[in-house]
Amino acid sequence: MDMLWWNSVPNARRFIEDITDRIASEESLVYSIDGNFPWTETFESILSEKCTTSERIFKVIYADEIGDKPPGEYIKDKYFKPELKQKYRSAIGFERFVAENDHSSVLKNSILLIKCTDKQTTNAWIDFVSGYVKYHKPNTNMCSFIIENCFENNIKSSITNLSARDYFQKYDIDIFSFMITSSLKNERNENSVIKRYSAELASLLAGDDIELAANLARNGKKLAFHTDYVVKETLNKELRSNSSNFSISGELNQITREAQIKIFYSEIEYFRNWFINKYADDFPGAEALAIYFGNSVDDISCLELGNLKFLCDSGKIEVSHSDLSNLIFYRECRNKLAHTTLLTSDEIERLSKQQY
Numbered sequence: 001m002d003m004l005w006w007n008s009v010p011n012a013r014r015f016i017e018d019i020t021d022r023i024a025s026e027e028s029l030v031y032s033i034d035g036n037f038p039w040t041e042t043f044e045s046i047l048s049e050k051c052t053t054s055e056r057i058f059k060v061i062y063a064d065e066i067g068d069k070p071p072g073e074y075i076k077d078k079y080f081k082p083e084l085k086q087k088y089r090s091a092i093g094f095e096r097f098v099a100e101n102d103h104s105s106v107l108k109n110s111i112l113l114i115k116c117t118d119k120q121t122t123n124a125w126i127d128f129v130s131g132y133v134k135y136h137k138p139n140t141n142m143c144s145f146i147i148e149n150c151f152e153n154n155i156k157s158s159i160t161n162l163s164a165r166d167y168f169q170k171y172d173i174d175i176f177s178f179m180i181t182s183s184l185k186n187e188r189n190e191n192s193v194i195k196r197y198s199a200e201l202a203s204l205l206a207g208d209d210i211e212l213a214a215n216l217a218r219n220g221k222k223l224a225f226h227t228d229y230v231v232k233e234t235l236n237k238e239l240r241s242n243s244s245n246f247s248i249s250g251e252l253n254q255i256t257r258e259a260q261i262k263i264f265y266s267e268i269e270y271f272r273n274w275f276i277n278k279y280a281d282d283f284p285g286a287e288a289l290a291i292y293f294g295n296s297v298d299d300i301s302c303l304e305l306g307n308l309k310f311l312c313d314s315g316k317i318e319v320s321h322s323d324l325s326n327l328i329f330y331r332e333c334r335n336k337l338a339h340t341t342l343l344t345s346d347e348i349e350r351l352s353k354q355q356y
Helices: 002-008 010-024 040-051 070-080 094-104 119-135 170-183 190-208 210-217 221-225 227-237 250-278 287-294 305-313 321-338 346-353
Strands: 029-032 057-062 109-117 145-149 159-161
Touching: 002 010, 002 040, 002 159, 002 170, 010 029, 010 040, 010 145, 010 159, 010 170, 010 221, 040 057, 070 119, 070 227, 094 119, 119 145, 170 190, 190 210, 190 221, 190 250, 190 287, 190 346, 210 227, 221 227, 221 346, 250 305, 250 321, 250 346, 287 305, 305 321, 321 346
Parallel strands: 029 145, 029 159, 057 109, 109 145
Antiparallel strands: none
8 A cells, every 4th residue: 555655646646746856856855754655665665666776875874873963064074084184174165165075975866855853953954955066066967865854944045845735635535545445456347436435535635644544444345334443453453553543633533424425416416307207297386386496496407306296296296116216315324414414334335226
């Protein structure tokens, strides 16, 4: 599921491409993420694969493992030979010293992903990289720094700032969830309504948590018919890729009802239109409809399920027994959704099959 997200969801791919395109131009940048950033290891692996060439090396540096050493000093000590390090003078500053001397080290051919976990460290690396870019001689090979930022910062103009939040939209999670429910091998013959409902449930329950959406969606029709159980099992037994716990924001029944309205109201409307079209020639005229239902109904296309049932019950139109049974069923389902009552599994099953 991690590869499906990063390789197939349009905005996830665009996020990676916008980073790798800048690295190909030997730029440096900052990207901002939050606690729900999905499948970090997979993301870094894809970055490494796309950025590494025969001339450039990709490496990850965990900033909190460096200790109190300033970024510039760390880079100098890590990449410069002893005789060159001895030439450093504090009056020059690490930024300028590294920028003017990296041509004699492997630094100029490096791509360094700096993973920062606190704001102070993040700003220190941003300051260093901004200075490095400023002092570096134009049109010469230089290191590309990628700073992973868990905070919102005011980024200096020489550093591009990308935010995953600006890329990953709600519809991306909708698309991703439907990709998963549509690709489940053991449910290839399941009807599309159930697949759409399962995907809608997963997306709504997950909110902006992409990994939670994936864990829920992979349950397919089990999520559709046993929502409470699947959610409970997922929250109690599954973990995110960073080993943190999942949680849902909002009340489960309310979210489930929203998903049912989004998917099944349209199914109910399909039936209403089908019923009206089938018996169009048998309905009373406009004047009679106005007498029965008032001026709000001036055409048969405006008839609601309750209006249709009244016409059947009062003998104004004659319909088949099966059509009347379906009319009663669809009206009951519509009333449930309108009055905050959830559809049962049997009702969901019947609605998904459109047997009329």
